[in-house]
Amino acid sequence: MKTEENFRYLFGPVPSRRLGLSLGVDLNPLKVCTENCVFCQVAPTTELTAARKEWVPTAAVLAEFDRWQAEGHRADYVTLSGSGEPTMHAGFGDVLRHVKAVGKFKTALLSNGSLMWLPDVRRDAAEADVVKVTLSAWDEDSFRRIHRPAAGLTFAKLLEGERALRAEYRGKLWVEVMLLPRFNDAPEQVRAIAELAKSLRPDAVHLNTTTRPALAGVDVPRVPEAWLRTVAPWFSPAAEIPVFSGRAVSPAKMTDAALVELLARHPIAIDALAAAAGTEPIEVERRVAGLVAAGRLAIEDRDGTRMVRVNFA
Ligand code: SF4
Structure with missing residues (x-):
């Protein structure tokens, strides 16, 4: 301009x-x-x-x-x-x-x-x-x-x-x-x-x-x-x-496939996922719990930060 x-x-x-x-x-x-x-x-x-x-x-x-x-x-x-x-x-x-x-x-x-x-x-x-x-x-x-x-x-x-x-x-x-x-x-x-x-x-x-x-x-x-x-x-x-x-789409509203795809490239801090979507970390934890139980995602602690990643094991 x-x-x-x-x-x-x-x-x-x-x-x-x-x-x-x-x-x-x-x-x-x-x-x-x-x-x-x-x-x-x-x-x-x-x-x-x-x-x-x-x-x-x-x-x-x-x-x-x-x-x-x-x-x-x-x-x-x-x-x-x-x-x-x-x-x-x-x-x-x-x-x-x-x-x-x-x-x-x-x-x-x-x-x-x-x-x-x-x-x-x-x-x-x-x-x-x-x-x-x-x-x-x-x-x-x-x-x-x-x-x-x-x-x-x-x-x-x-x-x-x-x-x-x-x-x-x-x-x-x-x-x-x-x-x-x-x-x-x-x-x-x-x-x-x-x-x-x-x-x-x-x-x-x-x-x-x-x-x-x-x-x-x-x-x-x-x-x-x-x-x-x-x-x-x-x-x-x-x-x-x-x-x-605009806010990122809340993980709560993502399909399983979209969530796994988002995490496929690299792990993301649960806090960061929540902040980007304007929600609470507990909501993200709840959302991913089923996928963690099914072995598709894993949560790990890195230097005190809870990260969620695709489970390649
Ligand atoms: S982004 Fe790169 S190519 Fe474009 S103006 Fe800046 S320095 Fe130059």
């Missing part, structure tokens, strides 16, 4: 759960990005590159912002995000400094983290009050499968850059983890990501999954809310999960 038809680089402001009223600034032509993520909800990347340059004229962006401001609009945050990776724009630091100089707005940078290994990028990123970086992979292979990066970009560089940013940056660092079925949602994979995320000493971790059909040519369904709730405490600090518009 553009602010008005006559704004080309600004969009919103849009209400954001964490940033209040957030004015977006888009520094990338559609669709230039350092990655072509399987879950991308913008568009397939048509120019996949790690090149940093003035992809759109900085002066034009600043002039537009000044005009928006002069018109008396309001926002809590000005946020660099949009059609691609904002740190690809060689002038993104100038935009942050310009906005800051006005003294009325906080600034946020939503980055995939792929260029943070460059000292110049980290220096400019540090101008923002909040920086959010992505960490959805745990090794080179998973990084390539999920993010499909431009030549020259590696998981080692991403991790090195995000760690260096944390070491240098005094603002708020948020880490976003996008969980995708079949790509990175198995328990050992989530634990590996959680371990790496912890090493970034983030101020917050945001656990996410796809909410709209991905446009990058790969069918990526969403991870069940109950699984997000199960794994959220594995992160440090515990991950925040999105507010889902």
